[in-house]
Amino acid sequence: MYNMEKFVKAFRLPKALKPRRRTIVQQRSCRKPLAFVRAITAAGIFYDAVREWTGPGKSFNMIVMDISFFDLDFSGGAGRYAALPLVFGHAPPDAVHGVITSAAAGSMHHTKGKPGPAREAMLHSLGAVYGFDPARTFALTQIHSRDIRAVDRAAPNTGEAADGMITIDRAVTLTVTVADCLPVFLYDTQSGARALLHSGWRGTGIVLRALEMMAAAWGTRPEAAAALLGPCIQPCCYAVDEERARNFEAEFGGDSPLGPVTVRRDGSRPAISLQAANARLLAAAGVRHCSVCRNCTFTDTRLGSFRREGAESYTKMMAIFPAPAN
Numbered sequence: 001m002y003n004m005e006k007f008v009k010a011f012r013l014p015k016a017l018k019p020r021r022r023t024i025v026q027q028r029s030c031r032k033p034l035a036f037v038r039a040i041t042a043a044g045i046f047y048d049a050v051r052e053w054t055g056p057g058k059s060f061n062m063i064v065m066d067i068s069f070f071d072l073d074f075s076g077g078a079g080r081y082a083a084l085p086l087v088f089g090h091a092p093p094d095a096v097h098g099v100i101t102s103a104a105a106g107s108m109h110h111t112k113g114k115p116g117p118a119r120e121a122m123l124h125s126l127g128a129v130y131g132f133d134p135a136r137t138f139a140l141t142q143i144h145s146r147d148i149r150a151v152d153r154a155a156p157n158t159g160e161a162a163d164g165m166i167t168i169d170r171a172v173t174l175t176v177t178v179a180d181c182l183p184v185f186l187y188d189t190q191s192g193a194r195a196l197l198h199s200g201w202r203g204t205g206i207v208l209r210a211l212e213m214m215a216a217a218w219g220t221r222p223e224a225a226a227a228l229l230g231p232c233i234q235p236c237c238y239a240v241d242e243e244r245a246r247n248f249e250a251e252f253g254g255d256s257p258l259g260p261v262t263v264r265r266d267g268s269r270p271a272i273s274l275q276a277a278n279a280r281l282l283a284a285a286g287v288r289h290c291s292v293c294r295n296c297t298f299t300d301t302r303l304g305s306f307r308r309e310g311a312e313s314y315t316k317m318m319a320i321f322p323a324p325a326n
């Protein structure tokens with residue numbers, strides 16, 4: 001077991017650090033502190049956030065992110081959907097959550113002007129549970145881009161090509177579809193602005209665009225944002241070719257609060273982690289609160305997966321972001 005007192009003394013951390021929940025600490029410019037940090041997180045010691053620390057003589061920056069891991073629980077949605085909790089520090093906006101549908105709910109396919117019946121039925125039942133108007137639910141024609149639309153009730157989105165939406169309108173509900181790609185939720189705890197993004201390997205980086213747009217439109221500060229990384233294909237199952245891994249590593253690689261962005265096992269193809277890449281981008285942008293779903297869409301058959309089910313018959317899951325309850 002690692003000696004916490006020694007750690008606090010050696011690195012002059014605030015003595016008030018108390019175990020609370022898992023905080024992943026990362027630093028960039030000095031090897032040794034990172035080793036300590038790895039030791040304490042590996043030992044399962046949990047701490048409150050240490051924001052940033054520069055020690056005399058051997059300065060280093062620590063990137064700190066409070067990470068709340070969670071597993072999907074479909075029991076409340078009769079097997080058809082699960083709530084995704086966004087957590088923010090000590091005052092969790094506990095009424096703030098997204099929703100993800102399961103494979104059992106059917107494919108939530110959206111074609112511009114022609115919403116599918118399973119999707120419509122799901123939005124009606126979710127609207128009754130979460131108090132939103134299904135008629136003010138917007139969807140995109142997703143193209144694996146980093147393009148984002150700002151929407152509100154006067155400027156609806158009925159299927160324009162893009163991969164993310166932002167809004168500050170409480171009357172509006174955002175949706176994207178996913179099946180291995182990562183749904184990313186952002187909530188500005190100060191302004192109430194929301195973003196919902198479809199982030200596959202090609203669109204990785206869209207999260208930064210969303211933060212920029214929210215900052216420009218509503219003054220969103222990353223420190224005030226709660227982020228959530230939903231279910232996706234995890235590195236256990238997301239082998240890619242060498243070139244894609246190289247490019248992904250070059251653009252998003254390095255230490256992430258969630259571990260390596262590219263995973264290489266002996267003798268096997270490289271695998272990439274969409275969640276690790278996004279956590280790295282979020283942490284570097286200054287986001288400090290992140291909820292992370294542990295489920296893998298490929299291995300968990302309750303979920304839809306492009307790779308497992310095949311291009312002809314995969315189940316599109318719908319990620320939904322209604323305004324939080326008052």
Ligand SMILES: [Zn+2]
Pocket residue numbers: 233234235236237238296297298299
């Ligand atoms: Zn897996």
